[in-house]
Amino acid sequence: EPEVTQTPSHQVTQMGQEVILRCVPISNHLYFYWYRQILGQKVEFLVSFYNNEISEKSEIFDDQFSVERPDGSNFTLKIRSTKLEDSAMYFCASSDYQRMNTGELFFGEGSRLTVL
Amino acid sequence: RKEVEQDPGPFNVPEGATVAFNCTYSNSASQSFFWYRQDCRKEPKLLMSVYSSGNEDGRFTAQLNRASQYISLLIRDSKLSDSATYLCVVNNPDSGYSTLTFGKGTMLLVSP
Numbered sequence: 001e002p003e004v005t006q007t008p009s010h011q012v013t014q015m016g017q018e019v020i021l022r023c024v025p026i027s028n029h030l031y032f033y034w035y036r037q038i039l040g041q042k043v044e045f046l047v048s049f050y051n052n053e054i055s056e057k058s059e060i061f062d063d064q065f066s067v068e069r070p071d072g073s074n075f076t077l078k079i080r081s082t083k084l085e086d087s088a089m090y091f092c093a094s095s096d097y098q099r100m101n102t103g104e105l106f107f108g109e110g111s112r113l114t115v116l
Numbered sequence: 117r118k119e120v121e122q123d124p125g126p127f128n129v130p131e132g133a134t135v136a137f138n139c140t141y142s143n144s145a146s147q148s149f150f151w152y153r154q155d156c157r158k159e160p161k162l163l164m165s166v167y168s169s170g171n172e173d174g175r176f177t178a179q180l181n182r183a184s185q186y187i188s189l190l191i192r193d194s195k196l197s198d199s200a201t202y203l204c205v206v207n208n209p210d211s212g213y214s215t216l217t218f219g220k221g222t223m224l225l226v227s228p
Contacts, residue, residue: 043218103148103207103216107159
């Protein structure tokens with residue numbers, strides 16, 4: 001069964017450092033998302049991406065965050081200067097057109113980011 | 117602010133029990149509703165969509181009450197493997213690309 005894959009599974013970084021989280025969405029999907037979950041909290045929407053541009057973003061997704069699809073297969077989330085409060089599990093998700101219209105997403109296993 | 121509210125639990129039940137979870141959502145314009153399951157420190161996985169007429173998938177039954185903005189999930193004959201956090205999820209219709217709003221989840225612990 002096709003799946004969304006994410007790397008790294010866990011990254012520890014110092015406050016102020018740049019971090020790039022990588023995702024390979026399901027190959028025939030065109031809609032891509034990043035969500036995050038702070039430990040013990042709910043899953044929160046960060047950004048959606050379609051046709052090589054951001055479709056929607058939440059108030060969490062400020063100027064420190066950026067997304068890119070550099071090569072047609074990878075979908076990356078960059079945090080420019082990490083803060084302690086960026087520590088969370090970051091989930092990549094993808095969807096096809098039909099499922100996007102109903103809101104059904106396929107999630108990767110997540111990248112745990114720990115900022116010290 | 118658009119929210120999804122759930123009882124956090126935990127619900128502690130013995131194997132074979134029937135257990136029900138409820139959820140309320142604030143955005144009356146939401147069109148799509150889901151129950152996702154999340155195991156500890158894992159990704160959310162779709163359990164089932166929730167349809168207006170109610171729907172059943174094996175031991176799982178989901179109901180939607182649009183007038184009350186209320187969603188429920190019933191699990192019959194609980195198994196140990198049902199132990200997880202159950203997330204109530206609704207789409208955000210204000211978003212052109214159907215972003216999802218998650219509840220915080222209800223934890224279920226099934227014991228032998």
